[in-house]
Structure formats: structure tokens, C-alpha cells
Amino acid sequence: AQSVTQPDIHITVSEGASLELRCNYSYGATPYLFWYVQSPGQGLQLLLKYFSGDTLVQGIKGFEAEFKRSQSSFNLRKPSVHWSDAAEYFCAVGAWSGGSNYKLTFGKGTLLTVNP
């Protein structure tokens, strides 16, 4: 079965600084990978996704992520963080289990705090 690990529970950065959120996955084949953001009291919004092809994917709000098969990683990056980026970020892997049963498995999330 697939699994996702987000090693950092909480990260604090200063506004304008660069950001990298780590995500490692476990799956026997090439997975479908996603990053979601959840602002306080809100549902989840899809930031970006990876299915195949170019390993560097661009998303909304200036985020990007790089798929590294050798490291089983899909880290999320942003060159300059804005105060409005403060939220919880979830990495997820989409995969099949039991034949035709496709589902998303989420990591535990990383809470991002942005200092002024």
C-alpha cells in the first residue's frame, strides 16, 4: 500500500524568504503526486500535480515541485513566501489498490507560519 511522509510538522519562515516543504512517498510504481493547501477553516485547494513527463511541475500561487524518483520525493518550493501563504500543506499520492480502486493517501501535513 502507498504511504506519504512529511517529515516537518511545523515550519516558520520570514516573509520574502524561500520555502521548501519535504514529501517522501512509498509506492511500487510511478505514483501520481499532489500538493494541497488548507487555510484555516477551509477545505483543500490543489496547488499542483505530477503524473508523468517533466519532473519539475509548476502550480498556482507561484509554487513548484520536483519529482525525484531516486529519492522517492516530491518537495514543494517557493522562491519568496508571502504572509498569505501561511496555511497547512498536504502532500498526497494517488494510486490503485485492489485492482480498480484508485484513491488518494495524504501525509500528515506541514503547518507553515510566516513571520513579518
Place this chain on the structure above:
Amino acid sequence: SAVISQKPSRDICQRGTSLTIQCQVDSQVTMMFWYRQQPGQSLTLIATANQGSEATYESGFVIDKFPISRPNLTFSTLTVSNMSPEDSSIYLCSAGTGTAVNNYGYTFGSGTRLTVV
């Protein structure tokens, strides 16, 4: 991508009662799911809501506790039955269209924040 409306957005319920949460999608979708997010935790899949047949439940979740309906391709309900304080969570509806290859990640509703007292 689809837009999901979920209601109620929040509720406070007495233990032993039941709450039905509604999920309405603005377009037909192939796949609908229900997730639970316990306080400070990640999302756990409860079940896949299948149109015209019983839902497919994940390990640890049973139909008697979380009955699900999906009468058509745009609507689903989740009932949390015989509630206890341990059921206090955010419940999220999610939907996707087409095969996984063409699926740009699921869309999520804004969630139902449930408190059981």
C-alpha cells in the same frame, strides 16, 4: 474543475444523535469520496461513494456508523450515526472526473466541522 458545496458547514450535536452531511457538485463526476480530518490530523478516507450501489468503505469504517448515499452523479450524503465525542472532526467531500490519468487531482468541499457534546 468541479465546484463542491457542502452543508452544513458546522454543527454541534448531542451524543447519541445522527447528522447527515450533504455534498453537491456543480457538474457530473465519476468519483465521490468522504474523508475525515480529526483535530490536528491528516485526512483519512472513509469511503468511496458509488452511484447506484453501496459505498466502498476503508478499513476501520463501517456502513452502520457512516451510511452513505449517492443517488446520482452530482450528489452524495454522509450520515454520522449514534455520535460520540470521538466523532468530533471535519468531514470533507471530494470529487473527481474521468480516469485517474486525466484526473487533475480531486476537488474538495470546504468541509463540515462537527462537534459532539
